[in-house]
Amino acid sequence: MSRTTLDLWVGIFVAMGIAALLFLALKVGSISGSEIRSPYTLTAHFDNIGGLKARAPVKSSGVLVGRVEQIRYDNERFQAEVVFTVDGRYKFPVDTFANILTSGLLGEQYLGLEPGGEEKTLAPGETIKKTQSAVVLEKLISQFMFDKAAEGEPAPAK
Amino acid sequence: MSDPLVRLENVRFAYGERTILRDISLSIPRGKVVAIMGGSGCGKTTLLRLIGGQEKAVGGQVRVDGQDVATLGRDALYAMRRRMGMLFQFGALFTDMTVFDNVAFPLREHTELPAELINDLVLMKLHAVGLRGAARLMPGELSGGMARRVALARTIALDPMLLMYDEPFTGLDPISLGVIGQLIRRLNDALGASSVIVTHDIQESLQIVDYIYFISEGRVVAEGTPDEIRHTTDPFVHQFVHAEVDGPVPFHYPSDDYAAALTGGKA
Amino acid sequence: MGGLRKLGSVAIEVVWQLGFIARFFWLILVYSGQSFTRLNLTIRELYFSGVLSLLIILVSGLFVGLVLGLQGYEILQRYGSSDSMGTMVALSLLRELGPVVAGLLFASRAGSAVTAEIGLMKVTEQLKAMDMMAVSPIARVVAPRFWGGVISMPLLAAMFSTMGIFGGWLIGVVFIGIDDGAFWSQMQAAVDFRYDVLNGVIKSCAFGVAVSLIAVFQGYDCVPTAEGVSRAITRTVVSSALAILALDFVMTSFMFRGL
Known part of the structure; x- marks a missing residue:
């Protein structure tokens, strides 16, 4: 085999390999579209984060705007501290409401941001004050049972 | 002629427990062709490895051109090996290259010569062994005798000062054998080199060499010129x-x- | 008693081998200069380990993807989430199957060939002849083959995954009729570039180093007889497979925990 055909084949091989890597990066891994650009960090405290995990999506109005970076336990407040990044293109008012929500009934949990009405926006590194913990299904059910029981209790007394 | 090119002094060598060479002292004068003979497995090939620095002696000294081979570092050893050529028993041609590329190999590795000059040099070397017409063949297409001649051309590519032949006559038909024998003698004289032949083919050697050493059980047991050997x-x-x-x-x-x-x- | 002694000798043997391999690896790195200054040496090896492995990698990737598509659909359908088929196919290929299966195929296709070639060069004294010509066989023969394998492996794994995803797409979208948009968008939403794609590439690079190192080492270290070469080839395939699977476990446990 002559040098030039060999070089040609190797060229084809390497080009195909790089094309495959690009395909995986762009088309499959979506490095471009949903990737978060020039992110800034925000923090929020929750009584209960439920099943929220690091790298879970942060959404506002259902659109991906960031990702959860880190989840810690704050031993002074006895609360969970969630650090997350938000795309630099999006600014949120200081009275933004942070919820831990579930996509669908049993889907993955994510951090939802509901913007408030303030003019001032959250600066990088700031903390969101208004939060709502995850809805824990067991608590919800036991609450429901308790309410039902309380409702039905007076009946036998009669 | 006072200082021989290669001198072995009381060389001892062993693979682990197995002693191969007990006490070898011999010298290869400049410009001469010397044969080292002995039965199969008496350590003749090991002797060449010692001279080439591929093995290190357990005792004694191997001096090539005044330098103690065992004390050379890697770079110095490689520098010395550029001035040595070794013909392996079955040629050891690179099977993935053509005959031409095989002979060009040492030139391309060790010199920065332009392609045309390398081309000329390779054809000259191949011509010297009579195989200029086989330049485009692959080693697999050559007969045993031709392969050894190509290997010989490769060995002399860098015009070495010392040529070593490991069993150059093994497995050749009488014609090829005569051809190789004559080539060894002629190339040695033409290059002004010195040669060592390790062999057990006594009849062929007697015709071409200047001096013969006999080795048995790790010792030199006899030595002499071909005439002395014939009448011993x-x-x-x-x-x-x-x-x-x-x-x-x-x-x-x-x-x-x-x-x-x-x-x-x-x- | 005999068993213990046997265990001891095996353990010593393994440690020796590891030490040899580590030293050999170091030598390869030291003598790698030529592989990059004289690029045509490495390009030649890229041809032998990369281009010649292309067909088996592409075909196997396609079949693995087709099977993943069929099995994935069958399972996901039970939970009414056959739309996530793209996600399942892509994640299993990118994280595990791509690097691992491509690595195993690479070991048996290219690794064994490299071992055989170097082993035969040793048998025919080509390596010794080269050494006598003051050309280091590690720089001239071993290092280019090593780097050829190291470069080929991630490219082959990426092609394997790509073909697999294409196979999954064929089954899901073309044959079963999952919506094309749902297939891709679900996949893109779930696959993270750094977490899934890049970790998979890192894995395939590690496997490339492991397989290439084992292949050149076994060839260089083999007993120079016909039997020795055939044993070395077997050892290359077997220990490459073990190394890939063990490395995969270790790397997976570091990369994909604590999501």
Whole structure:
């Protein structure tokens, strides 16, 4: 085999390999579209984060705007501290409401941001004050049972 | 002519427990062709490895052109090997290259010569061994004798000062054998080099070499010029030259008594 | 007693081998200069380990993807989430199957060939002849083959995954009729570039180093007889497979925990 055909084949091989890597990066891994650009960090405290995990999506109005970076336990407040990044293109008012929500009934949990009405926006590194913990299904059910029981209790007394 | 190119002094060598060479002292004068002979497996090839620095002696000294081979570092050793050529028993041609590329290999690795000059040099070397027409063949397409001549062309590519031949006559037909023998002599004289031939082919060697050493059981047992060897009375050399089955070199590997072994030791 | 002694000798043997391999690896790195200054040496090896492995990698990738598509659909359908088929196919290929299966195929296709070639060069004294010509066989023969394998492996794994995803797409979208948009968008939403794609590439690079190192080492270290070469080839395939699977476990446990 002559040098030039060999070089040609190797060229084809390497080009195909790089094309495959690009395909995986762009088309499959979506490095471009949903990737978060020039992110800034925000923090929020929750009584209960439920099943929220690091790298879970942060959404506002259902659109991906960031990702959860880190989840810690704050031993002074006895609360969970969630650090997350938000795309630099999006600014949120200081009275933004942070919820831990579930996509669908049993889907993955994510951090939802509901913007408030303030003019001032959250600066990088700031903390969101208004939060709502995850809805824990067991608590919800036991609450429901308790309410039902309380409702039905007076009946036998009669 | 006072200072020989290669000098071995009391060289001892062993692979682990197995002693191969006990006490070898010999020298290869400049410009001469020297043969080292001995039965199969007596450590002749090891001797070449010692000279080339691929093995290190356990005792004694190997000096090539005044330098102690064992003390050379890697770079110095490689620098010395560029001035040596070794022809391996079966040629050891690179099977993935053409004959031309095989001969060009040392030139391309060690020199920055332009392609045209390398082309000319390679064709000259191939012409010297009579195989200029085979330049485009692959080693697999060559006969044993041709392969060895190509390997010879590769060995002399860098015009070495010392040529080493490991069993150059093995497995060749009489014609190829004569051709190789004549080439060894002619190339040595043309290059002004010195040559060592390790072989057990006594008849061919007697015709082309200047001096012969006989090695047996790790020692030099006899030496001399071809004329001296032909007329020697030494029983070992006599057995070797005349290819006698039994003599100082026994036919039987050392063993216990034959009769005793057959009767299970009861006799 | 005998068993313990046997265990001891095996353990010593393994440690020796590891030490040899580590030293050999170091030598390869030291003598790698030529592989990059004389690029045509490495390009030649890229041809032998990369281009010649292309067909088996592409075909196997396609079949693995087709099977993943069929099995994935069958399972996901039970939970009414056959739309996530793209996600399942892509994640299993990118994280595990791509690097691992491509690595195993690469070991048996290219690794064994490299071992055989170097082993035969040793048998025919080509390596010794090269050394006598003051050309280091590690720089001239071993290092280019090593780097050829190291470069080929991630490219082959990426092609394997790509073909697999294409196979999954064929089954899901073309044959079963999952919506094309759902297939891709679900996949893109779930696959993270750094977490899934890049970790998979890192894995395939590690496997490339492991397989290439084992292949050149076994060839260089083999007993120079016909039997020795055949044993070395077997050892290359077996220990490459073990190394890939063990490395995969270790790397997976570091990369994909604590999501």
